[in-house]
Amino acid sequence: MNQNQDYTTIVKKASSRIEEIIIGEEMLINMGPQHPSTHGVLNKVLKTDGEIVDEVFPQIGYLHRGLEKIAEKLNYHQFMPYTDRIDYLGAMNCNLAYAMTVEKLANIEVPKRAEYIRVLMAELNRIASHLLFFGTMGMETGAFTPLLYGFREREQILDLFEMTCGQRLTYNYIRIGGCSDDLPNGFIEKAREFCNVMEKKIKEYHQLLSYNQIFINRMAKIGVLPPDLAIAFGVTGPNLRASGVNWDLRKNEPYSVYPEMDFAIPVGTGKVGTIGDSWDRYFVRMQEIEQSVRIIRQVLDKIPAGEIRAKVGRVFKPPAGEVYVRAENPRGELGFYIVSDGSQNPYRLKIRAPSFSNLSVVPEISRGTMIADFVILLGSFDIVLPEIDR
Amino acid sequence: MLKEYIEAIKTFSEQNIPFTIKGAPVELWYIVWIFIFGGVVLGGAMLFAGLASFAERRFAGFFQCRLGPNRVGPEGFFQFIADGIKLVLKEDLIPAAADKMLFRAAPYVVFIGTLGVFAALPFSKSLGITNLNLGLLYIFAISSLVIVGIIMAGWGSGNKWSLLGGMRSAAQIISYEIPIGVVFLTMIMITSTMNMQEIVNQQGGGLVNWLVFRYPPFTLFAFLIYFIAAMAEVNRTPFDLPEAESELVGGFHTEYSGMRFAFFFMAEYANMFVVSAIATVLFLGGWQSPLPFFILNIFGDYSILAIIEGFGWFITKVLFLVFLMMWLRWTLPRYRVDQLMAVCWKVLLPLSFANLLLIGIWMIL
Numbered sequence: 001m002n003q004n005q006d007y008t009t010i011v012k013k014a015s016s017r018i019e020e021i022i023i024g025e026e027m028l029i030n031m032g033p034q035h036p037s038t039h040g041v042l043n044k045v046l047k048t049d050g051e052i053v054d055e056v057f058p059q060i061g062y063l064h065r066g067l068e069k070i071a072e073k074l075n076y077h078q079f080m081p082y083t084d085r086i087d088y089l090g091a092m093n094c095n096l097a098y099a100m101t102v103e104k105l106a107n108i109e110v111p112k113r114a115e116y117i118r119v120l121m122a123e124l125n126r127i128a129s130h131l132l133f134f135g136t137m138g139m140e141t142g143a144f145t146p147l148l149y150g151f152r153e154r155e156q157i158l159d160l161f162e163m164t165c166g167q168r169l170t171y172n173y174i175r176i177g178g179c180s181d182d183l184p185n186g187f188i189e190k191a192r193e194f195c196n197v198m199e200k201k202i203k204e205y206h207q208l209l210s211y212n213q214i215f216i217n218r219m220a221k222i223g224v225l226p227p228d229l230a231i232a233f234g235v236t237g238p239n240l241r242a243s244g245v246n247w248d249l250r251k252n253e254p255y256s257v258y259p260e261m262d263f264a265i266p267v268g269t270g271k272v273g274t275i276g277d278s279w280d281r282y283f284v285r286m287q288e289i290e291q292s293v294r295i296i297r298q299v300l301d302k303i304p305a306g307e308i309r310a311k312v313g314r315v316f317k318p319p320a321g322e323v324y325v326r327a328e329n330p331r332g333e334l335g336f337y338i339v340s341d342g343s344q345n346p347y348r349l350k351i352r353a354p355s356f357s358n359l360s361v362v363p364e365i366s367r368g369t370m371i372a373d374f375v376i377l378l379g380s381f382d383i384v385l386p387e388i389d390r
Numbered sequence: 391m392l393k394e395y396i397e398a399i400k401t402f403s404e405q406n407i408p409f410t411i412k413g414a415p416v417e418l419w420y421i422v423w424i425f426i427f428g429g430v431v432l433g434g435a436m437l438f439a440g441l442a443s444f445a446e447r448r449f450a451g452f453f454q455c456r457l458g459p460n461r462v463g464p465e466g467f468f469q470f471i472a473d474g475i476k477l478v479l480k481e482d483l484i485p486a487a488a489d490k491m492l493f494r495a496a497p498y499v500v501f502i503g504t505l506g507v508f509a510a511l512p513f514s515k516s517l518g519i520t521n522l523n524l525g526l527l528y529i530f531a532i533s534s535l536v537i538v539g540i541i542m543a544g545w546g547s548g549n550k551w552s553l554l555g556g557m558r559s560a561a562q563i564i565s566y567e568i569p570i571g572v573v574f575l576t577m578i579m580i581t582s583t584m585n586m587q588e589i590v591n592q593q594g595g596g597l598v599n600w601l602v603f604r605y606p607p608f609t610l611f612a613f614l615i616y617f618i619a620a621m622a623e624v625n626r627t628p629f630d631l632p633e634a635e636s637e638l639v640g641g642f643h644t645e646y647s648g649m650r651f652a653f654f655f656m657a658e659y660a661n662m663f664v665v666s667a668i669a670t671v672l673f674l675g676g677w678q679s680p681l682p683f684f685i686l687n688i689f690g691d692y693s694i695l696a697i698i699e700g701f702g703w704f705i706t707k708v709l710f711l712v713f714l715m716m717w718l719r720w721t722l723p724r725y726r727v728d729q730l731m732a733v734c735w736k737v738l739l740p741l742s743f744a745n746l747l748l749i750g751i752w753m754i755l
Contacts, residue, residue: 029550035639051554051727142627142724148454208721214628215723371554371638372631372726 014057018045026054033062037140037375040385042359044378051370056363063389071349076102076176076316079349084170086351087387089132090330092118092125092161095174097327100255101336102176104325106318111307114178115257120191120299121161121173123292127198128157129330130285130292133382137282138209140379141218146209153201156194163187176316178309188300195293195300202289210286219282220273223365223377227276233364234357237332239381242268242284243276249328261298263291278380285382317344331355331382353387427519431508439659440470446659446716453720477655480648485548488645492546496539497646497653503535504657507664512586514677514700525586526574529668530567533623536661537563540642543654547645555641558631558727565734566622566629572742573616576749577672580604590676597680602673608749613673615742617711620665622730624658627719631727666711670704677704 018028029046032038041062047055067086071079083098084091096118103110110118131150138146158168163184165173173180209215225235227243240247248265250258266287268280320342326335332354339348358381366374444459444467451458459466484493510525512518522528537560544556580601581589593600602613622629631641638644643654670676677700684696725733 027550051558138723142630143722144450145454145720148456152455209723212723214725217729218723218726370726370728 018057037379038385039136039379039383042383042385042388044374046371046374048371051372053366053369053371053374056366056374058359058363060359060385060388063385065386065390067390068349068351071346073345075344076318076346077314079346080175081170081172084172085386086353086390087329087331087334087355087384088169089129089384090125091169091171092121092173093327093329094334095171096122096256097325097329097334098336099174099176100327101323101325101338102318105321105323105338105340106176106312106316108177108310108312110178110310112257112304113182113306114308114310116299116303117179117183117308118174119256119258119261120296120303121164121171121179123295123299124157124160124191126330127289127292127296128154129382130289131157133282133285134205134209136382137376137379140376141215143209143212143215146205149201149205149208153194153198156190156197160187160191160194163190175309175312177312178307180309182308188303191296191300195297198289198293202286205286210283216272216279218372218376219279219380220277222273222278222373223369223380224274225276225281225361225365229361229364230276233361235332235361236354236357237329238284238288239281239332239358241265242280244268244270249326249333253326255325255327257299260302261295263295263298266291278376281380281382315344317342326352329354331384331387332358334387351390353390355381355383355385355387359383359388424519428509431519432505435505435508435660435663436656438663439656440474442659442662442712443473443655444470445713446719449713449716450720453717474652477648477652482648482650483645485645487548489546489548492542493548493645494650496543496546497650497657499539499542500536500657501539501653501660503533503539504660504664506532506535507668508660510586511664511667512590512671512676513704514697516587517677517697517701518587521585521587524584526578526584526589529586529664530571530574533661533664534563534567536657543646544642547642549645551638551640552642552644555638555644558638559625559642561727562625562629562631562730562734563623565731566619566738569615569619569734569738569742570623572739572746573612573619574672576609576612576742576746577601579746579750579753580609586671586676590671590678593675594678596682597675600673600675600678605749605752608745608752609673611741611745612749613669615738615745616669616672617714619734619738620669621715621718622734624661624665624715626662626715628722628724629730630719630724631730662712662715663708666708666715667704669711670707674707675703677701679703 026047026049029048030043031046032043033041038044043059043062045057045059046053047057065085067082070082074082080095080098083094086094099118102108131154135147135150138144138150161171161173162168164187165171165181167173225239225243227240227245230240230243230245235243236247244267246265246267249255250263251265266284268275268277268284270277270280271283272279274280318340320340322337322339324335324337326333333352334354335352337348337350337352338346341347362378362381366377369377447469448458448466459469462468462472484490507529509519510522510528512521512525540559540563541556544552544554544559547553577589578584581592583589583592589601597603602609625631631638640646643651646654679699680703684699
């Protein structure tokens, strides 16, 4: 059976299934693509019985831009800005993963200072991403104020990024073989100041939201993701760790200068409910912010002087071959698979996006939840749509 | 028969109208008074809704470390007028799938249900549109009209989200009316009257005579139960499920735009005023001063100045409760539907009944 036929049978099956549902008693309801909790443009077709969700059909593709095809038409340097747009909330991390892939393909040695700066940026961006998650999670549960609190601290990180590379969302800062610019004057002091602020504020967050009884009632025991199911669906990142699986690429498959850093991997403990519930997914991220602050402090102390970029020519032709490299993003493992034919452009580039796998497990665990729970459950996975559609 | 009726109106008017024009027959003046003061209250309710929406946004700004609206007029004070003009000028959309009759009627039903309550509120000593002997019962009855309007809006919009919002709202408000009813019953038992003015009169003579301190701590519990249930009744966070933004887009008013939306919006804020006013009357002494006397009462008993002062106290207490609701809104997350029902049926209702029983026993002893 060729692939086209396969696709049409799947579509036919799905459409007949949807028809069957329309005839029945249940209400089919379109949540999205225009809905406050779609996290971008995701359409979830909910089969509901009153307030109870029976089945969920995520409809993706509203943000498809053909990134992988575009990569084949651009040279290796030119694709870097596109990686910003894979996960716009963790653009530095995406830059880093792509740069690491190409460096491995071409065997480029990255200067030590550049590695430190990269880790610094990646961790700052991880915090920024988790702060936004903190805000949206509050919104999802009906508390509006945490969003603004999260944004207040995120603003400081964006200021740091703006100091460094002039951008606040899509940085295009990390380059193949290093970074585009060195850290500006005063960056280290400002970053230290941010660390102090962040450590104080995280306590405030816990007071405001994490241990709020209403919040716990809404989050605990909702959308429990068992570890075996998580592994079967390829769920990664904080979502996997919240299920109690201690798997973090920064530890398990160390890259860059992470082996020199001292930090812990927070895992879900089921503190207020079951292991792997929405509250665990929320709390793991909150703890990760603390760990990232720890890493940032160490980087700021240890950062050596020196070059920030290896010599990589403008006409850059890596040797023929293929390579797969993955990195720990705020949302999970972001992997790049590149096939090179020795020319200036990649022959094929495949992106393994964490949100895609994370979303795929949502329909499995959202049966029998209420609409209000489903919103929280989906929010707690912290998906980003451009990553799914690519 | 007719003579008796006129006589009744006459005595009623003499008791209830603060002042008359010399020479005018008092019963005619009474009717004119209803129209004048009714108009003033209607305008006042709208103005309050506007000002409260502005205040809410400013407060939200302060709570969230941002500025809030500050461009139109001094400190953004005229923001609500700009918003009003915007809403009036907006296109009045009626979705094709809507039940046009219900869709159009719903905002007015909600608005009438809210404003009807104002008729029985005692704003100050003998200052009110009417002074009903069954004021509390009337308020309880007419405020239920709001639910009808919300269901009409939810069903009439022809939108699934609106329908869900309308259903939630109906279930929520009907459930929470029961604890409120029991609290009302408690207070009627204590004061042995349903007349709002009479209830306030019984609380004169300073802070300690307020009903909230009458049978400590039971009346305080009653006050808390009422306040929580009232927040659910007016759909404020943490009970704002009917319009839960992250779940139901806008709930029952998703499809409304322009002036029709403005009616819902004003009704919501007017409703906040109403429930706070009822709480003030029942528990916090209404227009009575927290001091044992009126400060402005130096010109003789119940002169115009004293009435004005009473009005000032009343509004101050109401605004404080309204502020409390806003504060809670910007701090707390939202309950889930079943949790909301559980709070009502498993916590508030048993507590309110126990409260009723205990206060009853205390009164007998």
